[in-house]
Amino acid sequence: MVDPMMEELEFLAEILNKYPLESLKKIAESEGIDYYRLKRLYDKYYGKYLTVGCIINIKKLGLRSFVAFLSVSPDRLMETAVRMTQNPFVTYVNPAFGFKNGLSITFHAPDDQKDRIDEMLSKYSDDYEYYEARAYPYSGDDNFGRWYLSYDYAILLDILKWDARTPITEIARRLGKSRPTARYMINRLLEEEIVLGFTPLIDMNVHDRGVIGLTRELNEEVLERFREYEISVGVLPGYGYLLEWFFSSKEDLGSKVLEFSNYVEKLLIEYFEPAFKEMNDRNLKNRHQRMVKKDGSGYHSILDF
Template identity: 80%
Template sequence: MPEPVMEELELLVEILDRHPLESLRRIAESEGIEYYRLKRLHDKYYGKYLTVSASANIRRIGLRSFVAFLSVSPDRLMEVASRVTRNPFIGYANPAFGFKNGLSLTIYVPDKQKKLVGKMLSKYSDDYEYYEVRAYPYSGDEDFGDWYLSYDYAVLLDILKWDARTPITEISRRLGKSRPTVRYMIKRLQEEGIIVKFAPLVDMNIHNRGVIGLTKHLDDEVLERFKEYEITVGVLPGYGYILEWFFSSKEDLGSKVLEFSNYVEKLLIEYFDPVFKEMNDRNLKDRYQRMVKEDGNGYRSILEF
């Protein structure tokens, strides 16, 4: 695949950020851009370097976020990863090495099943640790909902998370519903605060490494110190904080470890491998519809998979 022209890609991102769901003709009219120029950009980059995805408030539908770190021997890594990435409650799995050598996981667990996380992880490894993660700064909000919609809404959420610009006609066909009904369902998800926004996501595989650090105390200096890096911060209630720095394998790994280790007590290196990305993407495509019972009556057990 040829390298993108960054000015073109950035322009398309800006346009789709303002008009995430509108047709190209309507966007062209609104932006005062020639339709065929916009279509050329869209055909060149959309689905290859970026997609528009629905951002969901998972707390509204009763899901808690966790991170977990599993010890897995090298000879079992792919076998365990294959099993892990068939579980819809596991968001992402990547090989990781440091205070645990094996796998780094993000997990989404129904509020009513939060006490089962350890039992679920024990199916994959005898040696693991896990932490609940909240947004930084932490509000302390414990108001978790539950799944209260029909099964069709789970299918719709999967479609909108994977590609929110999927044509209404295609969504109607997949759900077996009329176009006005689909539009109503999307509007309902927005009005009830389940879908927060639709946003373009760029995927250029610029970052293929991550440094994850756990610390009991967060010095605000860290965010200022690493403002030139892509870094995320999360709160681990009852423990402290999680920090993740993203970088390229072209950068010096040793220096990164030495630099970041000054700010955390636990540290590991995470590898974003293409094979794992393929497994994670496969798991992502129909995650919600495999989480939810087909009668719409809540979530399946996280221990079923």
């Protein structure tokens, strides 16, 4: 795989953020740029370091989002990660070391199954902590929907989440529908605000390390202080805030990590290793299909996996 040039990758990401689903020819015409230059960049990076995915309104579909940190011994790390990534309600699993040594995970739980989370996590570790995570800033809205679509829409969400630029002919084939029906289904997801939009996603091969910090009080100075790095903020209702900072292991950031720790009470470092990425990707490709019952009546139990 070609090592990415960040300027080229960021340029392509910026273009696809503006035109997530349009053809390369239409993008080139709209932006007044050379089509063949754009196609060379696209062929070089798309599907390798960059894809376009859809933003799903999980709240409307009755899913709550959580982060969890589990103590797992080194000799059981891979085995436990394999078991966890077989559960479609788990979204990502990565090795992590800090206030917990073992695994850092994100997962979803149906609103009516949140009382089963302890039982689910205890299958993997006797020592864990978890927090519900909401978008920043926090709206305070606590109204959750439910799964109300047919099973075909679970397949469609998996396709759009994995690669929203999948040709409509291929989407229709995988759904077993006509192209007009496939377009109708996509438009319905957009009109009902289940899909909120589309965004380019840079692969973790570029950012292969992450620092997670938990804090009860958010000092927004940290966002300005580290603005040259990619930082995301989440709200942990009932606790405080989560800060996640992504970077490359090629950078010498030891002093920055120490400085970052001044803004949080708990800190750990995540490792986005290739073997874990493969497991996470396998899970991601069809997770909605495995979460949703085939009769469309709702979700499976988070304890079934």
